Amino acid sequence: MAKRNVELLLNISVENLGLVGDVVKVKPGHARNYLLPHGLAEYPTAEKIEALKDARASAAAAMQKRQEGRAKLIERLTDVTIKLIRSVNDQGALYGAVTHRDIFDQLVLDGFPVEMQAVRLANTVRRIGSYTCAIVFDRELRTEINIEVLPDRTLELFQQSVDAERAAESEDTVEEMDEATDETQGDDDSQDNGKEKGKKGKKEKKGKKSADKSEDSAPKAENSDKPEKSEKAGKSDKGKKSKKDKD
Incomplete structure (x- = not known):
């Protein structure tokens, strides 16, 4: 079970604890090992509290003035930079x-x-x-x-390390710019190659179409020669018949 805090009357002002004449509660160990042995506090009585009444009023006024000075100092210190x-x-x-x-x-x-x-x-x-x-x-x-x-x-x-870092950063920037330029040129070249391939494809298609047309026309020519030959054959047969009739 935890020990209860004890009440003490401060004989002087103690930072972060209280002013002279204040009755404060502290842990037993802190009272026994520090406050009581050094005369900073004692066990309170009505007579002792009354005796320190005026001292407490003076300490309170001094603390108020001190706090005002601290507040002004805090304002001055805001965003201050000191150099060592x-x-x-x-x-x-x-x-x-x-x-x-x-x-x-x-x-x-x-x-x-x-x-x-x-x-x-x-x-x-x-x-x-x-x-x-x-x-x-x-x-x-x-x-x-x-x-x-x-x-x-x-x-x-x-300083050399700083300069080296800056040089490395600049080199990286140049390399990035070169890569971007190469990519742009590559895109342009691919577009040009695509156009050339398209033109070749069109030419090949045209060549195929003309070849197909020539092949289609070739049989027609052969077929057109056949009637002429048949006509000549018919004429020769008629001539032979007429010679026989004469004989």
């Missing part, structure tokens, strides 16, 4: 990683008085490049800033 110059090797790896402390220091130098605990960097930065970092004061007051980690010198190998 670091020593790197030829591959762009940092010799020293960028931490939330480095970002905090740079923000203060750039005129942004944030609290270090408000800087929330998800992962340690170990290479040059572009990154983001959260600035969180509380659940409602938060934003993100941009971070540019730049090398302290010109990276020859890194």
